[in-house]
Every structure is written in structure tokens, then in C-alpha cells.
Amino acid sequence: MDFAPFGAVLFDLDGVVTPTADIHQLAWREVFEEVLPQIASEDQQRYRDNDYTLYVDGKPRYDGVASVLEAHDVVLPRGDPGDEPGMDTVCAIGNMKNEAFLRVLERDRIRPYPGAIRMIDHLDELGIPSAIVSSSRNARKVLDVAGITNRFVAIVDGNVIRDEGLAGKPDPAPFLEAARRLGVEPEKAVVMEDALSGVRAGANGPFALVVGVDREDQADALKAAGADVVVPDVGHLLGQEK
Known part of the structure; x- marks a missing residue:
């Protein structure tokens, strides 16, 4: 998939970037x-x-x-x-x-998915900013343990959702806030999610693309929730996993 036309990628954390699920x-x-x-x-x-x-x-x-x-x-x-x-x-x-x-x-402890790191590296090469959008109040702790906190321009986690008074997923508000913090119109942003509530959040917003990551053998449910594309890992969007 060609990511050059997009302005940002908004990643869920658990099950998309790290196996914290x-x-x-x-x-x-x-x-x-x-x-x-x-x-x-x-x-x-x-x-x-x-x-x-x-x-x-x-x-x-x-x-x-x-x-x-x-x-x-x-x-x-x-x-x-x-x-x-x-x-x-x-x-x-x-x-x-x-x-x-x-x-x-x-x-x-925890390590990020190799496919997620491939994707983040690719986005960096294209100059496309990325953000973490997670309902977890422990998102920063997870990112720190995984050693990848500095790979993301913005982090909207459960603490931000609470402090800003945002509705949680399946409301699109957390993803909209991440796009705002990146300075990117949501219509140019890609949402990557593995949870049904997160996919619904993406589908409920004006985002350019909603990618469902199927780690629970629920591809049909992710599509029904609003995913435009369903893959087993975000690295598959870049071609065959190595």
C-alpha cells in the first residue's frame, strides 16, 4: 500500500504496536x-x-x-x-x-511487533508523523518498557482522555484529538486498530482509512465494525513479511 498520500497514521497500542493485549x-x-x-x-x-x-x-x-x-x-x-x-x-x-x-x-517485559516497527520506519522515511491512541492509562509505561516512546510524535492515552474530558472509544474523539495534536486533518489520517470498539471509533470519524488488525480470528467482525482493510499485522501493508 502506498502511504505517501496520507498525512498521518494513528496507531492503537495493544495488539497493533505491542502484544500487550x-x-x-x-x-x-x-x-x-x-x-x-x-x-x-x-x-x-x-x-x-x-x-x-x-x-x-x-x-x-x-x-x-x-x-x-x-x-x-x-x-x-x-x-x-x-x-x-x-x-x-x-x-x-x-x-x-x-x-x-x-x-x-x-x-x-514486552517487545513491539516487528511488522509495526517496519511500518513506523517506513512512515519516518516518508516524513509522515504517527501517534499512539490508546484507552490505557499505562500506555506510556508500555512504550517505555518496549523502548519506543520516542518513535511517536503524539500520545493520546487514557490519562489524556480523562484530563481532556474526551469520550472513549467507540467515540472517535481520541483519534480526532491525536490528529489535532499532529496538525493533520482527520480526513488525511489513517487509523490502525485491532479492537472492535477501536475500529468503530475510526469508522465513526471522517478518517481517510480504517485498518483492522486481526489477531483474534475476527476478520468478519472487524469488517462489520467498519474496517476498510483487514490484515493480520500492519507490516503486511508494506508487502510480504520477512
Whole structure:
């Protein structure tokens, strides 16, 4: 694919640039396998294999907690982001998950996908700026651990979304903010996403192209969510992976 006509590329982080989706999935499973048996009815206590993809992936942390709880017929107060990790509120469970994620990240470390680095290198050669657009408040930590923070001109993460009062994905607001920070019209920007909510965010905006990255065998769902192109890795857009 020829990227020269585009003005910017807006990358999701987890599952597109770094395999952090695997770490997130492990952390979510660890938390809900502890929490659900204690707060859900007997027939809703098992954390299901597709809960992450259906209810969590791409969403801000507390929204993901709320979605999983709703799917398991559990009602808890929202609480406050300052709540201590625990099981009394949505935010408390979200803070449990954050602790679990950071433990796994520090233990296992992380490396970016080779195809993503090929893409970033190619964009640099063309003089096309790129940004990270992630719902995670740990995005900068992940980028630092992966050693690629300085490869992106702008980073719109969960902290920016909170501080700027932006709606989260599937609203296009985070991607629009990234384009604004790059000084590029969104109509000239490419969105690259692996989460259904993120693809919907791209499709809900005026972006030039929405690329769905299929790492969960959900190509049809990504297309239905609004992806213009679906690939197994962003490096495939540059030709055969080496």
C-alpha cells in the first residue's frame, strides 16, 4: 500500500504496536476469576473465554469492568478512581486489574511487533508523523518498557482522555484529538486498530482509512465494525513479511 498520500497514521497500542493485549487478557482473567465467584450468582461465576474480546478490548478500564459485570448480571456502584483495589465498586475492581497488569508487565517485559516497527520506519522515511491512541492509562509505561516512546510524535492515552474530558472509544474523539495534536486533518489520517470498539471509533470519524488488525480470528467482525482493510499485522501493508 502506498502511504505517501496520507498525512498521518494513528496507531492503537495493544495488539497493533505491542502484544500487550496478551498481558491485558492475563490480568483481566486473573482478576475476574477471583472476583466473579464472590459477587456473581452461581450461573454467572465463570469468566468466559470471549469476555475480553466482547466487553473489554479497546475500552477504558472502568468501562471494561462495567461491561463484564453487566454481562454477568452483577450491579455495583461506579465508585471513584481513587478507590482502593477490591470488589466493592467498579473502580475498585479496575484498580485490581491495573495492579495485576503492572505485575505481569514488569515480570514478562514486552517487545513491539516487528511488522509495526517496519511500518513506523517506513512512515519516518516518508516524513509522515504517527501517534499512539490508546484507552490505557499505562500506555506510556508500555512504550517505555518496549523502548519506543520516542518513535511517536503524539500520545493520546487514557490519562489524556480523562484530563481532556474526551469520550472513549467507540467515540472517535481520541483519534480526532491525536490528529489535532499532529496538525493533520482527520480526513488525511489513517487509523490502525485491532479492537472492535477501536475500529468503530475510526469508522465513526471522517478518517481517510480504517485498518483492522486481526489477531483474534475476527476478520468478519472487524469488517462489520467498519474496517476498510483487514490484515493480520500492519507490516503486511508494506508487502510480504520477512
